[in-house]
Amino acid sequence: MANQGDAIIQVRGLRTQFGDHVVHDGLDLDVNCGEVLGVVGGSGTGKSVLLRAIVGLVQPKAGSVNVFGTDMLHTSDEKRQQIERRWGVMFQDGALFSSLTVRENVEVPMREQTDLSARTRRALAELKISMVGLPPNACDKYPSELSGGMRKRAGLARALALDPEIVFLDEPTAGLDPIGASAFDALIKKLQTTLGLTVFLVTHDLDTLHAICDRIAVLAEKRVFVTGTMKDMLKVDQPWVHEYFHGPRARAAGIGTED
Numbered sequence: 001m002a003n004q005g006d007a008i009i010q011v012r013g014l015r016t017q018f019g020d021h022v023v024h025d026g027l028d029l030d031v032n033c034g035e036v037l038g039v040v041g042g043s044g045t046g047k048s049v050l051l052r053a054i055v056g057l058v059q060p061k062a063g064s065v066n067v068f069g070t071d072m073l074h075t076s077d078e079k080r081q082q083i084e085r086r087w088g089v090m091f092q093d094g095a096l097f098s099s100l101t102v103r104e105n106v107e108v109p110m111r112e113q114t115d116l117s118a119r120t121r122r123a124l125a126e127l128k129i130s131m132v133g134l135p136p137n138a139c140d141k142y143p144s145e146l147s148g149g150m151r152k153r154a155g156l157a158r159a160l161a162l163d164p165e166i167v168f169l170d171e172p173t174a175g176l177d178p179i180g181a182s183a184f185d186a187l188i189k190k191l192q193t194t195l196g197l198t199v200f201l202v203t204h205d206l207d208t209l210h211a212i213c214d215r216i217a218v219l220a221e222k223r224v225f226v227t228g229t230m231k232d233m234l235k236v237d238q239p240w241v242h243e244y245f246h247g248p249r250a251r252a253a254g255i256g257t258e259d
Contacts, residue, residue: 048170056084087167152172166198215227
């Protein structure tokens with residue numbers, strides 16, 4: 001187990017590209033144990049691509065990705081699977097399997113990575129579904145029968161299926177109304193505190209950054225341009241960063257108005 005504040009994800013010199021299009025070039029980033037790190041950036045800066053590179057869904061052209069001290073780009077399949085069991089991922093809109101019920105969706109990681117009995121999987125899935133604030137009758141519903149907010153909660157339940165130490169969230173509040181987004185932010189923070197999670201959170205939502213993130217990493221110019229607290233962001237003299245954290249939406253979120 002890592003200690004609070006230790007860097008449990010270390011990205012160094014990352015280069016990702018698709019054909020001739022370079023998304024990241026020389027990107028460095030640390031994610032510390034027990035923190036909620038918000039990753040922001042303009043359109044096309046590769047926020048989701050960075051998440052996918054860390055979890056192994058995008059193969060970088062250069063650089064290194066270390067998680068829990070393991071070089072994820074140069075390790076055995078067995079070791080990689082061991083590390084992958086220690087994280088959970090929630091993709092945009094939950095990314096649930098449409099042909100499976102919510103309970104069956106949450107059971108998928110358990111089926112793939114454990115030898116638990118069907119009865120135990122069912123009980124654990126129902127526990128995770130309850131943890132994210134869904135009612136018991138949601139267990140037997142299909143994704144098409146759920147609201148957007150409920151689908152996101154179901155996706156979060158699936159990300160928590162294996163009791164991970166790290167949770168990756170890709171735009172978790174996108175598409176939600178302000179009340180629903182605020183409730184989801186509160187849920188993430190509650191689970192992070194209760195379970196001792198480290199949260200890697202891709203977002204464009206200033207309210208989320210303000211409410212629950214310990215640090216922020218800004219992607220610009222094909223790299224992590226700056227990391228720091230919200231107060232740190234307000235001092236950055238870079239056009240996009242300044243506009244983002246000082247613009248009308250930032251003022252509406254109460255950013256920069258505190259003493």
